[in-house]
Amino acid sequence: MxxxxxxxxxxxxxxxxxxxxxxxxxxxxxxxxxxxxxxxxxxxxxxxxxxxxxxxxxxxxxxxxxxxxxxxxxxxxxxxxxxxxxxxxxxxxxxxxxxxxxxxxxxxxxxxxxxxxxxxxxxxxxxxxxxxxxxxxxxxxxxxxxxxxxxxxxxxxxxxxxxxxxxxxxxxxxxxxxxxxxxxxxxxxxxxxxxxxxxxxxxxxxxxxxxxxxxxxxxxxxxxxxxxxxxxxxxxxxxxxxxxxxxxxxxGATAPLAGPDEAVRAMLPYIETHLAAGGRLHQISRHMLGLFAGRPGARQWRRVLSEGASQKGAGPELVLRALSEVEGVTAG
The missing domain is CATH 3.20.20.70 (Aldolase class I)
Incomplete structure (x- = not known):
């Protein structure tokens, strides 16, 4: 076995x-x-x-x-x-x-x-x-x-x-x-x-x-x-x-998440814990840049995170703003 x-x-x-x-x-x-x-x-x-x-x-x-x-x-x-x-x-x-x-x-x-x-x-x-x-x-x-x-x-x-x-x-x-x-x-x-x-x-x-x-x-x-x-x-x-x-x-198993947007939201508590321990957002968000690869809004998603994640104080709200860019393009 x-x-x-x-x-x-x-x-x-x-x-x-x-x-x-x-x-x-x-x-x-x-x-x-x-x-x-x-x-x-x-x-x-x-x-x-x-x-x-x-x-x-x-x-x-x-x-x-x-x-x-x-x-x-x-x-x-x-x-x-x-x-x-x-x-x-x-x-x-x-x-x-x-x-x-x-x-x-x-x-x-x-x-x-x-x-x-x-x-x-x-x-x-x-x-x-x-x-x-x-x-x-x-x-x-x-x-x-x-x-x-x-x-x-x-x-x-x-x-x-x-x-x-x-x-x-x-x-x-x-x-x-x-x-x-x-x-x-x-x-x-x-x-x-x-x-x-x-x-x-x-x-x-x-x-x-x-x-x-x-x-x-x-x-x-x-x-x-x-x-x-x-x-x-x-x-x-x-x-x-x-x-x-x-x-x-x-x-042959059930996928845990329905889409990349769910993956983004599921990462937010982990991001908050990392920031509370003194970490920086870009240490995590750099691995998330490809989540929407090939999908509408992918460029905006990458741009918002790439430009903002290294800034002092950047946190979950920046990730949600980047996600709203994707959802806005998708809705449009």
Whole structure:
């Protein structure tokens, strides 16, 4: 029988630095009760050596939620995983996909595709330390590696350490010559290879990631036999289009909200609590800009929030004014 977190992994929102913070995740959870959510990557050294346990804070409302860790030292990752499990996360995920220079200098992220035995050692150490599931997010290869040779060997080696679930970004990562942004767009996608891996490793739970822009496309991958789909930028920039329909379309469940306007109103108590604790409106509202993407009034919604949310004293009344702009256009 599948665990709740594994069942939720049929659709997940990718971990994205500077985007999937706790405010973003709270919004996404309001829109979809079922989808699996991921934190931004948190480095094991920051938790273990830096004592930055505040990075683990999240709302209980965000479950099911996975913590993504970055690192390459098995003992340090095991300790970080324990901290994450103690904090209440439903899954611990190891980043073997991020191509940034900062990540490479720490010998973790996509560069670890070159060291599957080390990844396996890291995962084994984490698995031994925690009761929650340990998973891996990886690329199909890096630099001049041949993905059809590298990826099967990587999956076999890491699965032997006890990992049963992988999210595979269907692009190579070029560690030199391309920026992290370019690495999300320029290397060609190879979805068929990920599907071949499912055929080769039927016992593994495999999710495909990279360039997936619609719920319809995600459902196509699921229908083709993949266990899960991980969506990044599209889920962030068009949260209602992706997540607002996901519970019904992917899980056969009832959607919690009827429209993006309801999502806005549902966020107001959360915003008030954040402001009362000394926070600023833009820390939350920046994640809400795409709620009306593709709908009448979307431009006005974004304009009012973008121009006003950073102003001192901005609060729920600004959000309601932005919403009235949308409703005014819709009524007109």
């Amino acid at each position: 599948k665990s709740k977190v594994e069942s939720s992994a049929r659709l997940s929102v990718a971990p994205m630095m500077d985007w999937t913070d706790r405010h973003c995740r709270y919004l996404h959870r309001l829109i979809s009760r079922e989808t699996l959510l991921y934190t931004e990557m948190v480095t094991a050294p920051a938790l273990v050596r830096g004592g930055a346990v505040h990075l683990l804070e999240f709302s209980p409302a965000e479950h099911p939620i996975a913590l993504q860790l970055g690192g390459s030292d098995p003992r340090e990752l095991a300790e970080a995983a324990r901290l994450g499990a103690d904090a209440g996360y439903d899954e611990i995920n190891l980043n073997v996909g991020c191509p940034s220079d900062r990540v490479q200098s720490g010998t973790f992220g996509a560069v670890l595709m070159k060291q599957p035995e080390l990844v396996a050692e890291c995962c084994a150490a984490m698995i031994a330390e925690v009761d929650v599931e340990v998973t891996v997010k990886c690329r199909i290869g890096v630099d001049d590696q041949e993905p059809r040779e590298v990826l099967p060997a990587f999956l076999e080696t890491v699965a032997a350490a006890g990992v049963g679930r992988f999210a595979i970004h269907a692009r190579k990562a070029w560690l030199k010559g391309l920026s992290p942004k370019e690495n999300r767009d320029i290397p060609p996608l190879d979805y068929p290879l990920v599907q071949e891996m499912k055929a080769a490793f039927p016992q593994l739970h495999l999710s495909v990631n990279g360039g997936i822009a619609s719920l319809e496309q995600a459902r196509g991958f699921l229908a083709a036999g993949l266990d899960g789909v991980m969506i990044g930028r599209a889920a962030y920039h068009q949260p209602w289009d992706i997540l607002g329909q996901a519970d019904a379309a992917v899980y």
